[in-house]
Amino acid sequence: MARSIVITSGKGGVGKTTLTANLGRGLAALGQRVVLLDTDLGLNNLDVLMDVENKVVYDIVDVIENRCRVKQALIEDTVAHGLFVLPSAHSYDGSAVNGQNIKAVINILAQSFDYILVDCPAGIEVGFHRAVQACGEAIVVTTPHISAIRDADKVIGLLKSYMMKSISVVINRARGDLILNSEMVDYRDVSKILKIPPLGVIPEDDAINLLSNLGLMINPDSEGWEAMDVLARNLHYGTTVMYDVTKKYKGFWGGLKRNLRKII
Amino acid sequence: MKTRSELIKERLNNVMLADRGNGTENLITMLKSDILDLLKSYMYTNSENVNVALNVTGNGDYELIVTARGDRLIDVGKMID
Numbered sequence A: 001m002a003r004s005i006v007i008t009s010g011k012g013g014v015g016k017t018t019l020t021a022n023l024g025r026g027l028a029a030l031g032q033r034v035v036l037l038d039t040d041l042g043l044n045n046l047d048v049l050m051d052v053e054n055k056v057v058y059d060i061v062d063v064i065e066n067r068c069r070v071k072q073a074l075i076e077d078t079v080a081h082g083l084f085v086l087p088s089a090h091s092y093d094g095s096a097v098n099g100q101n102i103k104a105v106i107n108i109l110a111q112s113f114d115y116i117l118v119d120c121p122a123g124i125e126v127g128f129h130r131a132v133q134a135c136g137e138a139i140v141v142t143t144p145h146i147s148a149i150r151d152a153d154k155v156i157g158l159l160k161s162y163m164m165k166s167i168s169v170v171i172n173r174a175r176g177d178l179i180l181n182s183e184m185v186d187y188r189d190v191s192k193i194l195k196i197p198p199l200g201v202i203p204e205d206d207a208i209n210l211l212s213n214l215g216l217m218i219n220p221d222s223e224g225w226e227a228m229d230v231l232a233r234n235l236h237y238g239t240t241v242m243y244d245v246t247k248k249y250k251g252f253w254g255g256l257k258r259n260l261r262k263i264i
Numbered sequence B: 001m002k003t004r005s006e007l008i009k010e011r012l013n014n015v016m017l018a019d020r021g022n023g024t025e026n027l028i029t030m031l032k033s034d035i036l037d038l039l040k041s042y043m044y045t046n047s048e049n050v051n052v053a054l055n056v057t058g059n060g061d062y063e064l065i066v067t068a069r070g071d072r073l074i075d076v077g078k079m080i081d
Helices: A016-029 A060-064 A099-109 A126-132 A146-160 A176-180 A187-194 A206-214 A223-237 A251-263 B004-021 B025-039 B076-080
Strands: A003-008 A034-038 A083-086 A115-119 A137-142 A166-174 A198-203 B050-056 B062-068
Touching: A003 A016, A003 A126, A016 A034, A016 A083, A016 A115, A016 A137, A016 A166, A016 A206, A016 A223, A034 A099, A060 A099, A099 A115, A099 A126, A126 A146, A137 A146, A137 A187, A146 A166, A146 A187, A146 B004, A166 A187, A176 A251, A187 A198, A187 B004, A198 A223, A206 A223, B004 B050, B025 B050, B025 B062
Parallel strands: A003 A115, A003 A137, A034 A083, A034 A115, A137 A166, A166 A198
Antiparallel strands: B050 B062
16 A cells, blocks of 8 residues: 655755655665655745756646646656656645645555655645645654754644654754764654654765755765665665764774864 | 753753643643642642642653642541541
């Protein structure tokens, strides 16, 4: 049975869209059929991250308003086999689209896909509720920063009222050097404070930023991809392995790297 | 001396405390009323002598602190007879 998962955060800029794109690629690499749904109507960015912005013919609003069939709006990823994107409308206020409409689209997609990952808009306004009510599970993305964790806590409170099958947290942009220097909270602290099990930890990785901007897939031998792969496996197999963001800063050379980063 | 991450955790807990505490006024009023009803079976007390506070601990758990003063206890043994 298909799993519909909303990727949300409350706070903007924590990496929801980047995570949606890369988690989709991670699941596709495990042989799953995945579709990414951008529900950020009017402020769509998933198409750019997936490098499909020039291929958009129909979007989710066209599907909902019966201007095309769902399959006509799907765009296949050029790299990952079995990965598709259903883009959002680039100029639309979204007032005519409700959670039931999105749920109906998800129900159709559920017949042909294993995973439906829904990229939720930032904030806790109508767009958030629209995306959340259409999904069965939720992943809350946060960074190890006080403002993001605080917003994540509020979002978790709201998600609980939707009777989700599961709610988990992904800690994005974790800095191993700062954690080892006791200058940043680690995933255990975040999970404990939020009272939500951790699904994964993603390190701050320049490659993720750069390649996202280029619309490319993260280099498979990079730290970022390794962490995304661990995350995708946790989601798919139900494991609880956490990527160790501190490992490259441990040992003699690691310590040197950590201290150099501090000086520079 | 506390590390910076400990200070961050402390700040985070304080922020959470304020956030999670917001909107719990009704809950505290209801709790206090129920606790008072219960306490009245065991001691002579009234609403002014019962205090109910809801805190968030370092772990993010809720901690309910109830303090009650009464001038006399009710003899429970007698009630059973």
